[in-house]
Amino acid sequence: MAARKMTGSQLVLQALCDQGVEVIFGYPGGAVLPIYDALHQQNSLRHILVRHEQAAVHAAEGYARSTGKVGVVLVTSGPGATNAVTGLTDALMDSIPVVCLTGQVPTHLIGNDAFQEADTTGITRPCTKHNYLVKSAEDVSRIVHEAFYVARSGRPGPVVIDLPKDVLQAKANVTEGGEEIQHKSYKPRIKPDPKAIGQAIEIIAKAKRPIVYSGGGVINSGDKASRLLTRFVRILGAPCTSTLMGLGAYPASDPQFLGMLGMHGTYEANLAMYNCDVMINVGARFDDRVTGRLDEFSPNSKKIHIDIDPSSINKNVVVELPVIGDVAAVLDALLKAWAKGGHSLSQRALKQWWKSIEGWRGRECLNFESTDSVIKPQYAIQRLYELTKDRETFITTEVGQHQMWAAQYYKFEKPRHWMTSGGLGTMGYGLPAAYGVQVAHPDALVIDIAGEASIQMNIQELGTLMQYRLPVKVFIINNQWMGMVRQWQELLHGERYSQTYSESLPDFVKLAEAYGARGLRAEKPAELDGLIKEMIDHPGPVIFDCLVDQKENCFPMIPSGAAHYDMLLGPEDQAAKPVSEEGMVLV
Numbered sequence: 001m002a003a004r005k006m007t008g009s010q011l012v013l014q015a016l017c018d019q020g021v022e023v024i025f026g027y028p029g030g031a032v033l034p035i036y037d038a039l040h041q042q043n044s045l046r047h048i049l050v051r052h053e054q055a056a057v058h059a060a061e062g063y064a065r066s067t068g069k070v071g072v073v074l075v076t077s078g079p080g081a082t083n084a085v086t087g088l089t090d091a092l093m094d095s096i097p098v099v100c101l102t103g104q105v106p107t108h109l110i111g112n113d114a115f116q117e118a119d120t121t122g123i124t125r126p127c128t129k130h131n132y133l134v135k136s137a138e139d140v141s142r143i144v145h146e147a148f149y150v151a152r153s154g155r156p157g158p159v160v161i162d163l164p165k166d167v168l169q170a171k172a173n174v175t176e177g178g179e180e181i182q183h184k185s186y187k188p189r190i191k192p193d194p195k196a197i198g199q200a201i202e203i204i205a206k207a208k209r210p211i212v213y214s215g216g217g218v219i220n221s222g223d224k225a226s227r228l229l230t231r232f233v234r235i236l237g238a239p240c241t242s243t244l245m246g247l248g249a250y251p252a253s254d255p256q257f258l259g260m261l262g263m264h265g266t267y268e269a270n271l272a273m274y275n276c277d278v279m280i281n282v283g284a285r286f287d288d289r290v291t292g293r294l295d296e297f298s299p300n301s302k303k304i305h306i307d308i309d310p311s312s313i314n315k316n317v318v319v320e321l322p323v324i325g326d327v328a329a330v331l332d333a334l335l336k337a338w339a340k341g342g343h344s345l346s347q348r349a350l351k352q353w354w355k356s357i358e359g360w361r362g363r364e365c366l367n368f369e370s371t372d373s374v375i376k377p378q379y380a381i382q383r384l385y386e387l388t389k390d391r392e393t394f395i396t397t398e399v400g401q402h403q404m405w406a407a408q409y410y411k412f413e414k415p416r417h418w419m420t421s422g423g424l425g426t427m428g429y430g431l432p433a434a435y436g437v438q439v440a441h442p443d444a445l446v447i448d449i450a451g452e453a454s455i456q457m458n459i460q461e462l463g464t465l466m467q468y469r470l471p472v473k474v475f476i477i478n479n480q481w482m483g484m485v486r487q488w489q490e491l492l493h494g495e496r497y498s499q500t501y502s503e504s505l506p507d508f509v510k511l512a513e514a515y516g517a518r519g520l521r522a523e524k525p526a527e528l529d530g531l532i533k534e535m536i537d538h539p540g541p542v543i544f545d546c547l548v549d550q551k552e553n554c555f556p557m558i559p560s561g562a563a564h565y566d567m568l569l570g571p572e573d574q575a576a577k578p579v580s581e582e583g584m585v586l587v
Helices: 008-018 030-040 053-067 079-083 085-093 120-127 137-152 165-169 194-205 216-221 223-236 267-275 327-340 347-361 377-388 401-409 430-440 454-467 483-492 508-515 525-537
Strands: 004-007 023-026 046-049 071-075 098-104 130-133 158-164 171-174 210-214 240-242 257-260 278-282 302-307 321-324 393-397 445-451 473-478 518-522 542-547
Touching (some): 008 030, 008 137, 008 165, 008 171, 023 053, 023 430, 030 071, 030 098, 030 165, 046 430, 046 454, 053 071, 053 079, 053 098, 053 430, 053 454, 071 079, 079 085, 079 098, 079 120, 085 120, 098 165, 120 130, 120 158, 130 137, 137 158, 137 165, 137 171, 158 165, 194 278, 194 302, 194 327, 210 223, 216 223, 216 327, 240 267, 257 267, 257 401, 267 347, 278 327, 302 327, 377 401, 377 445, 377 473, 377 525, 393 401, 401 473, 401 483, 430 445, 430 454, 473 525, 508 518, 508 542, 518 525
Parallel strands (some): 023 046, 023 071, 071 098, 098 158, 210 240, 210 278, 393 445, 445 473, 473 542, 518 542
Antiparallel strands (some): 004 171
16 A cells, blocks of 8 residues: 555554454543544544543453453543553453553653653553653554554553654654554463373373462453363363352353362362362462462472563572463463373272362351341442353453452353452453443443442542443442451451451442442342342442441451461361371361
């Protein structure tokens, strides 16, 4: 095609269109007005006006996590960029592909402390996968295409493109169309080393107590990876557990699924992890909320770590065998090698392993006492699940007790339907993430399971819901406390409840109405089902204020830095650790 001149702003939008972008989450300001002017003159890209730049990144995360596409953010210079830092860090920790376009003062003013100037590339270097400061309009197209490649390739993550105002206004020649642009030095390995696959098969075939430990990398790899994981686990006949970020990669209803593991994971998942002799880590990063006390983390197992990011290998836990590659490609290779070799696990040993697991399952660690007088938070989420499980439902959360209860009691059968802030634990994530999901899936039911403290971090985003008629439902588990912090104060700090009780809360029903949304409130268990159905059936946004037991704690719980066998099943629980002749903890 013949070259023609376009402004830097037009080049940005053209490159976004070439990348298949359909929606941008953003907030205007002086430095990015040239882009907003160009947006006004086109119809290919939809723009969602957020109320805070942090929310823009969380919305892009929700959009990306639920679709597998790259989320796009547009913010101005200075405070616009610094407000986005929390979201960028969140995306980096949870491996979410986001491209964030930030405005910058004109190039001749950089370093002069100009109005709304900040060293955006310096500030965001530690919290992005990569960042760019564009110095010429001639570089705009290449950098935008390259940023998308970096954001979605290998272990996904956020990329910042800092755009000085004069670069956006300058004109440059452009050849439309163009080839796929890749980073010259960033080329992640997709296919695994055949030698590593052979070694993995040898280790797995000898296992007597195997476990498959799946993480968010399975979901990032795509729906095929989840299907291959399910096939792999079923062929082995082994138990499967999941990190918080991996929920949905393996169907929760399957009897081989042990539930989530880690600090608030199930009794059976954690003890199976401790007692296994072969651990197959598929796309997880051995974070501290999973491992607990490192010297007692699965101490008698051979560990196989499948990950596309070489820097994650041996970072937290030393493993016997790393397998570098895309999860789907590695699982495919393992399945083919397993079948070709005619392998199978010892059925006698496997039967004994499952007998132990069923014994741990028999403790029914997620049981709780219900009453007719007060709503237990676990019961509220159970009822929400039962009344929504037959619909196309996407769940986001804020951060705290409600987040862990949602992970424990809402069952996910397929990937990309669970969006939560895992690594950074960002309060205020859930509401903007929910409308990011709703923009991507306009006909689906999208519910943000929230806490009354966390929802207030980005409560202003109700305005975005109303402006774009996004029918997100916000289900607030309201115990009037910063619940998770209060729980730690009760259990670990002598019940000294320092600054965790919310003495002044808004009336969430009236607050919803003030924005033009529907407000509902439940105070008794008998009211729940009818009001949840009313929430679901309402065609617009709903704020559901669910008043729950103020003193309920989230169990099971492994205290920070403790071993998997030191689980607390309740506030009075004192974990013991009897050991069998085979060396297994029999708690």
